[in-house]
Amino acid sequence: MTWRIISALVENKPGVLFRVSNMFRARGFNIESLSVGPTEEQNLSRITITINSDEHTTEQLVKQLKKIIDVVDVIKLPLDNSVYRELALMKLKAEEPTTRLEIMNLVNVFRGKVVDISKRSMMVEITGTPDKIDAFKALVEHYGIIQLARTGVCALPRGVVYE
Amino acid sequence: MVEMSGAKALIQALEREGVTAVFGMPGGANLPIYDELYSSNIRHILVRHEQSAAHMADGYARIKRKAGVCFATSGPGATNLVTGIATAYMDSSPIVAVTGQVPRAMIGKDAFQECDIVGICASITKYCFQPMHTAEVPEVVKKAFYIAESGRPGPVLIDVPKDVQQESADMVFPEIVKIRGYSPHIEPDVTQVAKVIDLLLTAERPIIMAGGGVHISGAFAELQALAEMLMIPVVTTFKGKGVFPENHPLSLGPIGMHGHAEANKLVTEADVLLAVGSRFSDRSVGRFDEFGRDMKIVHIDIDPAEIGKNKQVDVGIVGDVKVSLKIMLKMLTNRVIRKGEGEWENNQWLKHVREVKEYYRSMIKDHAREVTAMKAIKKLRELLPADAIVTTEVGQCQMWTSLHFDVISPGTFFSSTGLGTMGFGFPASIGAKVARPDVPVVDIAGDGSFNMTENSLAVSVLENIPVIVFLLNNYSLGMVAQWQRLFYNRRMIGVDLKGMPDFVKVAEAYGAQGIRAESMDELEKAIRTALRSDVTTVIDIPIDPEENVFPFMPPGKGLKDTIIAA
Numbered sequence: 001m002t003w004r005i006i007s008a009l010v011e012n013k014p015g016v017l018f019r020v021s022n023m024f025r026a027r028g029f030n031i032e033s034l035s036v037g038p039t040e041e042q043n044l045s046r047i048t049i050t051i052n053s054d055e056h057t058t059e060q061l062v063k064q065l066k067k068i069i070d071v072v073d074v075i076k077l078p079l080d081n082s083v084y085r086e087l088a089l090m091k092l093k094a095e096e097p098t099t100r101l102e103i104m105n106l107v108n109v110f111r112g113k114v115v116d117i118s119k120r121s122m123m124v125e126i127t128g129t130p131d132k133i134d135a136f137k138a139l140v141e142h143y144g145i146i147q148l149a150r151t152g153v154c155a156l157p158r159g160v161v162y163e
Numbered sequence: 164m165v166e167m168s169g170a171k172a173l174i175q176a177l178e179r180e181g182v183t184a185v186f187g188m189p190g191g192a193n194l195p196i197y198d199e200l201y202s203s204n205i206r207h208i209l210v211r212h213e214q215s216a217a218h219m220a221d222g223y224a225r226i227k228r229k230a231g232v233c234f235a236t237s238g239p240g241a242t243n244l245v246t247g248i249a250t251a252y253m254d255s256s257p258i259v260a261v262t263g264q265v266p267r268a269m270i271g272k273d274a275f276q277e278c279d280i281v282g283i284c285a286s287i288t289k290y291c292f293q294p295m296h297t298a299e300v301p302e303v304v305k306k307a308f309y310i311a312e313s314g315r316p317g318p319v320l321i322d323v324p325k326d327v328q329q330e331s332a333d334m335v336f337p338e339i340v341k342i343r344g345y346s347p348h349i350e351p352d353v354t355q356v357a358k359v360i361d362l363l364l365t366a367e368r369p370i371i372m373a374g375g376g377v378h379i380s381g382a383f384a385e386l387q388a389l390a391e392m393l394m395i396p397v398v399t400t401f402k403g404k405g406v407f408p409e410n411h412p413l414s415l416g417p418i419g420m421h422g423h424a425e426a427n428k429l430v431t432e433a434d435v436l437l438a439v440g441s442r443f444s445d446r447s448v449g450r451f452d453e454f455g456r457d458m459k460i461v462h463i464d465i466d467p468a469e470i471g472k473n474k475q476v477d478v479g480i481v482g483d484v485k486v487s488l489k490i491m492l493k494m495l496t497n498r499v500i501r502k503g504e505g506e507w508e509n510n511q512w513l514k515h516v517r518e519v520k521e522y523y524r525s526m527i528k529d530h531a532r533e534v535t536a537m538k539a540i541k542k543l544r545e546l547l548p549a550d551a552i553v554t555t556e557v558g559q560c561q562m563w564t565s566l567h568f569d570v571i572s573p574g575t576f577f578s579s580t581g582l583g584t585m586g587f588g589f590p591a592s593i594g595a596k597v598a599r600p601d602v603p604v605v606d607i608a609g610d611g612s613f614n615m616t617e618n619s620l621a622v623s624v625l626e627n628i629p630v631i632v633f634l635l636n637n638y639s640l641g642m643v644a645q646w647q648r649l650f651y652n653r654r655m656i657g658v659d660l661k662g663m664p665d666f667v668k669v670a671e672a673y674g675a676q677g678i679r680a681e682s683m684d685e686l687e688k689a690i691r692t693a694l695r696s697d698v699t700t701v702i703d704i705p706i707d708p709e710e711n712v713f714p715f716m717p718p719g720k721g722l723k724d725t726i727i728a729a
Contacts (some may be wrong), residue, residue, distance in 0.1 A: 015281065015291075018285065056471070063470075064468050064580070067467075067468070068344070069344050069345045070344055071291045072344040
């Protein structure tokens with residue numbers, strides 16, 4: 001089992017995300033995260049999927065994705081030659097001034113941002129690989145995580161890609 | 164550019180696709196389409212249940228090898244199509260299903276007879292269209308036929324909101340369409356084909372496993388030429404039954420749960436297996452982990468996702484079966500290789516094949532009765548012309564047909580092999596008869612299945628589409644009963660149909676011909692009468708409810724575990 005990123009270019013129209021996610025469900029593929037967004041072309045969206053799987057299952061997933069008519073292209077991104085990032089928002093319990101300072105120090109080390117402060121909580125924004133976000137989460141867990149939202153991975157291969 | 168309503172554009176687009184018949188039922192949400200059908204030359208065949216409309220379109224498609232079309236209204240009309248669409252999807256059959264939908268402004272409001280048929284059909288169609296702009300209609304229809312018929316065929320749904328049918332727009336009818344996410348792989352990679360040829364030429368015990376893809380691509384002649392050129396025995400999957408003449412010396416017939424014993428045995432003994440247009444289904448190969456462990460497997464299929472899905476293969480070729488086999492034949496001819504009749508004596512493998520076949524054929528035991536399923540089916544084969552089309556219902560009747568009805572003319576047999584839909588055969592035979600009115604069409608049925616869609620007798624009689632229902636009547640859900648007898652300690656439940664209804668009277672009530680055949684003499688007469696008649700005939704053949712289907716590979720087991728007889 002290896003962690004992998006699959007990137008699919010799809011038609012930007014209603015129902016496409018449903019077709020893709022429905023296929024994963026119907027064929028029993030367990031995906032870890034999925035993110036969708038617009039691309040440089042107006043009528044194309046990019047779906048980025050992360051999955052923990054073996055080579056054979058990954059091949060099958062790619063083939064089944066390609067089979068969906070609204071899916072224009074699918075690539076497996078090489079982890080060592082791609083840039084991949086995830087964004088997380090975490091709302092942490094922070095009632096004591098010392099706690100706030102500690103959290104701010106950790107946020108700085110992780111090159112994150114404090115984006116909201118209330119009397120009893122702080123919201124921080126962390127961007128990076130999923131590992132980095134996991135590491136940060138492990139460090140702050142004991143303060144108490146009130147809410148957590150992650151975007152799923154968004155990724156592109158390095159260098160110039162010509163069509 | 165011509166201004167017209169969405170409904171008119173839809174009908175005109177169907178005419179442009181060469182559609183001459185549609186199977187359907189009108190309702191509130193597709194009335195504008197029907198109103199346009201009124202002034203069209205397309206024949207409308209009114210069904211009594213939408214499920215049958217989909218099966219008829221499916222049967223039509225399998226014989227015509229072009230998309231069949233069915234119509235239904237929104238909501239329940241559309242959901243009634245679902246079983247038929249799923250059946251077509253599992254057997255890669257091209258149908259275009261056109262459903263009415265509530266007006267655009269009502270979608271999502273739980274309107275009367277609204278249902279999300281596009282959502283429901285997502286995993287049982289190749290594609291679903293829901294045109295939300297009236298001007299899209301001609302292009303949508305063109306794309307629907309292109310998708311349904313090309314590559315690995317399959318059903319496509321067009322769900323048309325009622326106000327899109329009514330609204331007028333400037334229409335452009337495209338001659339060709341391009342879909343950037345869809346380009347079927349037709350031409351195989353020649354270097355891969357060359358590898359296969361080397362494998363086949365060095366094989367000691369080669370075997371061909373021919374599947375439904377041979378039927379879909381119409382590669383009957385190419386398959387036979389290849390088998391004969393290299394003298395390779397041919398087994399088929401059940402879906403591939405009849406793609407190779409079953410009276411040919413190299414034919415071993417279908418493998419699988421109820422395959423021929425010799426086919427099941429020999430396919431496991433091969434050293435090189437050439438799988439052509441088949442998908443290694445569990446019903447065919449048994450256990451994926453056990454099948455083909457000690458052999459080289461070559462797989463030709465038009466669907467890249469089938470290569471390695473159920474079975475890892477040594478050489479995979481993505482391409483149209485007919486095109487691929489043609490290339491293979493050409494490469495072989497260049498190497499001037501042709502084995503001859505003499506091979507039967509000189510070649511150890513062929514000698515073994517013939518001995519195994521003779522041995523198992525001699526082991527076949529019939530049930531002790533005058534009229535049995537086996538005898539009845541063999542009599543039918545004897546009296547039917549070679550080009551007659553045969554389909555089946557699902558259950559014991561289907562498996563007896565697989566075992567005892569030898570298909571002589573390739574491409575004249577089909578059945579619901581993937582989904583295994585009871586009630587499929589009769590409406591599908593009506594669709595097949597519309598596609599080929601010049602040959603007899605027979606549905607080999609069981610009482611349980613025929614009961615499900617027997618109301619299509621009205622369609623068959625009133626629309627003058629005569630077919631023969633060859634009803635092996637064991638007054639029970641025979642296949643389930645067989646499993647209860649063999650695996651559930653004879654705790655029989657939910658299988659007794661108590662001889663209800665009287666199918667001869669049912670046939671007569673619909674204006675069809677009903678004949679009961681209780682002896683082999685009566686059966687022969689009945690078949691001859693049915694073949695001479697120009698009205699649908701139901702031949703009701705009482706058989707013993709205790710008659711089992713053998714050979715039988717128990718569920719979850721492998722081909723080597725096939726039980727030969729009780």
